[in-house]
Amino acid sequence: MRTLKRFRPRPFALFLFLSLSLSPCLASAQTQSAGAPPFKDELVKQENIYRDKVEGYAVGYVTDRTLADYASALPADFDRSLARLGPEDRWLDIGAGMGQAILDYYSPGYDLSHPETAKPNTKKARAVAMSIEDRRTAFWNQAATHLEPNKIQYLYEKRLRDYSAQALGQFQVITDVIGGFSYTMDLSVFMEKVLGLLAPGGSFYTVLQDVRAEAGTNKPHYEGDTFLTEIRNTAGTDVGVCRWLKSIGCVEVTCEYKPDWKPPLEVYRIHKVCDDIAVPRLETVHFAAGTPPERGYRLATPPVTTNLTATSAANTK
Numbered sequence: 001m002r003t004l005k006r007f008r009p010r011p012f013a014l015f016l017f018l019s020l021s022l023s024p025c026l027a028s029a030q031t032q033s034a035g036a037p038p039f040k041d042e043l044v045k046q047e048n049i050y051r052d053k054v055e056g057y058a059v060g061y062v063t064d065r066t067l068a069d070y071a072s073a074l075p076a077d078f079d080r081s082l083a084r085l086g087p088e089d090r091w092l093d094i095g096a097g098m099g100q101a102i103l104d105y106y107s108p109g110y111d112l113s114h115p116e117t118a119k120p121n122t123k124k125a126r127a128v129a130m131s132i133e134d135r136r137t138a139f140w141n142q143a144a145t146h147l148e149p150n151k152i153q154y155l156y157e158k159r160l161r162d163y164s165a166q167a168l169g170q171f172q173v174i175t176d177v178i179g180g181f182s183y184t185m186d187l188s189v190f191m192e193k194v195l196g197l198l199a200p201g202g203s204f205y206t207v208l209q210d211v212r213a214e215a216g217t218n219k220p221h222y223e224g225d226t227f228l229t230e231i232r233n234t235a236g237t238d239v240g241v242c243r244w245l246k247s248i249g250c251v252e253v254t255c256e257y258k259p260d261w262k263p264p265l266e267v268y269r270i271h272k273v274c275d276d277i278a279v280p281r282l283e284t285v286h287f288a289a290g291t292p293p294e295r296g297y298r299l300a301t302p303p304v305t306t307n308l309t310a311t312s313a314a315n316t317k
C-alpha cells in the first residue's frame with residue numbers, strides 16, 4: 001500500500017470537529033455572523049492548522065516530503081522535466097512545506113540517481129519554495145548558504161494569489177504536492193495564477209487525493225462520504241477535476257488515476273502550449289477545514305472563463 005502520509009480518516013475529522021467546538025480559543029470562530037465572508041469559520045480553522053494551533057492535525061499535516069516522494073506520486077514525466085532544466089530555468093514548488101524536495105534536488109544523492117543528466121549545482125535550475133507558514137529548518141538555511149546566491153528562495157507569509165506575476169517571474173516547471181492545489185478555497189483563481197506563471201512549453205505537475213477520476217468509475221474512498229474535491233455541473237453531476245482541467249484553453253492535460261495509493265490519487269500534468277489561457281470559473285459551494293480540506297465547486301453559469309492575457313494586461317495598469 002502506498003500513501004502520501006495524509007491521512008485523516010473521516011471519523012477522526014468528526015471527532016476533531018466536536019472537540020474544536022468546545023475549544024475556548026476557537027469558540028468565537030464557530031458562530032458565522034451575518035455578512036461574514038463565506039466559510040469564515042472554516043477558514044479560521046484552516047489557518048490554525050497551518051500554524052499548528054489545532055491539536056491532532058500535526059499527524060495529517062505533512063510538510064517534509066522528499067523529492068523521491070514527489071517523483072513517485074507525480075506523473076513520471078516530472079522527474080525527466082526537472083532533470084532536463086538548465087541554469088537559466090526556474091522551478092516553483094507551491095506549498096513546499098519545509099522545502100525538502102528542493103534541497104534534495106541540489107544534493108549529491110540526486111546526481112547519483114540521475115547519472116545521465118547529472119550536472120554541478122551551478123548548472124542546475126533556480127528553485128523557489130512557497131509556503132504560507134515558514135517551515136524552514138536549520139538544514140535549509142545551511143544548504144542555502146552553500147549554494148550560489150539566489151539559487152534557492154523560500155517565500156512565506158502569503159498565498160500564491162497574493163504575489164504578482166511580475167514579482168515571481170516565469171517558471172519552466174511548477175509542482176504542487178498536497179499544497180495550494182489541494183488546500184485553496186478558490187481553485188479556478190489558483191489555476192489562473194499558476195498558468196500565468198508558467199512559461200509557454202512549461203508544465204505544472206500536481207496531484208489530488210480521493211477525487212472522481214477521469215473514467216468516472218471510482219467511488220469515494222471513505223464509504224458513505226463524498227470525494228474530497230468535487231466539481232459539479234448545473235445538473236448536479238460531479239464531472240471530476242480532470243474534465244474541468246481539460247476544458248482550460250491553451251493547455252494539454254494528462255490525468256492518471258493511481259488506485260493503489262491510499263486514498264487513491266489522480267495526478268496531473270498541465271502543459272502550457274500558448275498564452276491565451278482561459279480557465280472556466282468555479283464557484284465554491286463547500287469548504288470544510290482539514291488536511292487537506294473538503295471542497296465542493298459548481299461550474300459557473302452561464303460558463304465564465306477568465307482570459308489570462310486580458311487579466312494580466314489589466315493587472316499591469
Ligand SMILES: C[S@@+](CC[C@H](N)C(=O)[O-])C[C@H]1O[C@@H](n2cnc3c(N)ncnc32)[C@H](O)[C@@H]1O
Nearest residue numbers: 063064065095096097131132159160179180183
Ligand atoms: C501539507 S503541506 C505539504 C508540503 C510539501 N509539499 C510536502 O509534501 O511535504 C501544505 C503546504 O501548502 C501550503 N499552502 C497551502 N495553500 C497554499 C496557497 N494557496 N499558496 C501557497 N502555499 C499554500 C502550506 O503553507 C504548506 O506549506
